[in-house]
Amino acid sequence: MNDTALLSVADPALVREVFERTEHFVPSNALTAVTELSPQALRILAREGFALPPILASASGPEHLRVRRIVAKFFSPAKVGAVAQNIRDIARSSARLSADQLAAQGRSDLAGTVAADVPPRIMGTLLGVELPDQRLLKIWSRDSLELFWGWPDQERQLQLAQSAAQFYAWLRDSVRHAQGQQNLWGVLGATGVPEREICSLGYFLLIAGQETTCLLIQTVLYRALRDPAIWEACAGGSQDAAQKFVKRVLATESSVHTWRRAVTEDTELGPHTLPAGAEILLELSGEHLAADPYGHKLAFGYGLHRCLGARLAEMEAVIALEETARALPDPAALAVTECPESHWLRLLSFQAPLKVEVQS
Template identity: 55%
Template sequence: MSAASASARTCPYMVLRDPAAVREVLHRPDDFSPANALIAVTPLSGPSLRVLQRARFALPPVLASNHTDSHAGIRKVVAGFFTPATVGAFESRIRGIARDAATTAAGLLKADGRVDLVHAVAAHPPAIVMLELLGLPVRDLPKLKAWSLDSLELFWGWPDSERQLELAHSAAEFYGWLRDLVLEAVASPGRNLFGSLAEHGLSTPEICSLGYFLLIAGQETTTQLISTALFRLAEGSVGFAWDDAASGSTARDLIRHVLATESSVPTWRRIAARDTTFDGGHIPAGAEILLELTGNHSVSEQGPTSYGLAFGSGIHRCLGAKLAELEAAVVVQETAAALQGVRLADPSPEWLRLLSFQAPRTVSVGF
């Protein structure tokens, strides 16, 4: 069962699957607001809220959930760190990081006879690239990865009360770390995203709100995309041979196939901002809508439309789309080149399955 269909049973969403309908909703932000995009799927309990309040945790709408006139100016500042020229110039650095990770993975495979590619090649390279690209210090990567997964579960999962409280403590710790990072970055002389946002006029809570999900989405979703691509490649179920993926063009085609069929972000939410009509029917104000971004194009369809919705569309489209696609293709290519002739050691790993995120938690390969 897909993430969307499983979620639709328990969440009061109008589910849209047709790509044309999804695109129309995303291109009508005045009618279909992003205000619910970052609201916890499972309402936060009193104890969990108190944990977050003690940490001064706050998520005012700044970017992904911002439906006000301030959105365009803020988006322009962030977009300045993800221009095509910037991403293109970073390719050699991305390849170096990916090659180092793949070489380490090959060493682990030789020593142990098996290696988990999620941990060895998919986890850290996207985080390193994102932090460097934003002009931020690269540190505490294991904590950042753990905090990211916990926050995704807190906001897009269905934790029971005990688990939710654990996740709230993790989110509070992450938020405290982030606030310190924001204050440090704003006071630093060099160009960095947080300093640029402060110059634009954002307050510390607003920068923290933007940074909270950007530091997650900017790397964890790419880790998940790489993980799914490597799993399907090793599984042999998507029409691409493992050794052939050592070619850049094959690796890119594989990533685009995964983006079209089972992206790491398969769904996203919108809410009707006012009474409106859609496809000839009435949509009341407050109606919550679940948009399926991936999995509904023909796998034979070629071109940008077959996978473009994986990054959204319209004024809130993912600013890091080209970076994520490039990173994923490079990591897959370097991994396939360094680990020739491997096979899938665990064909049934546990998967992360949240409302809007999915990926295998491990991709174990051996000879």
């Protein structure tokens, strides 16, 4: 599938309508590879038993709701609230590491310290799952995003498929060792969800639950460093300033800026007449949402498929901004390196600067 064939829907009201009309617009294409995978890449995945049957983000109907309710319990307001101090402690430690690097070496990449550290550690805590080494998890996650939402040529597909197969193999072993445990994998299995479905859910949940939040934090820090008034307000302890700024980034350039849906039958959507089988691209974040006081919420989807970790991701971004600004309180003393376009992640549904480098 080529994304140029997708109808882009930018009007927030129409985006919400698509999410609401679940009988006409389904998520069957949400996780489909943008670029058709070569037979060689598919063989690499098949050798590892790689399979992504529909569940949660790519499913609908009663089973989707049943599984969603189970997963939602691991991201309840009480559980997210309980890790708030943990988030702050990790962010503060990582921000201090950046300050130490800046003092000792004259530079620090906030993407590799603060942004990379907070989400995976918190995700492992909430799910009750011991995650792999953070550097390896990041490679697997980033490669999977490119494989399914990028435009890799056939040679690059082979490299990405090897990485995705390794990720899947680790995940399958993690699921099998979770039998009888009270972590997410064990609870899903105890309720009758088959191993293949748990692996399918876990594959993208782990990516969405930590990598896309890392990317969000990178964008938040990158943009805030270019706004001295915002940075100084956050350094001074203004939680309101940090919260408003994160909402602005979510509304204008969230790390997950588009999502896909497929049309089940001939139907109308605003001025558009859509035939059965058509595929549409929903704009979840963009300049057109900046004036909407609730525009930031669309960055996490809407309705039955709204991201279960929305509150967590927003909290992590706010705290990361606050603690980094406090650790590096003088924006005038920081030389912020411009991230060239070649160092931005630009995929169909994901975007972020890959480096957030500051120099003294």
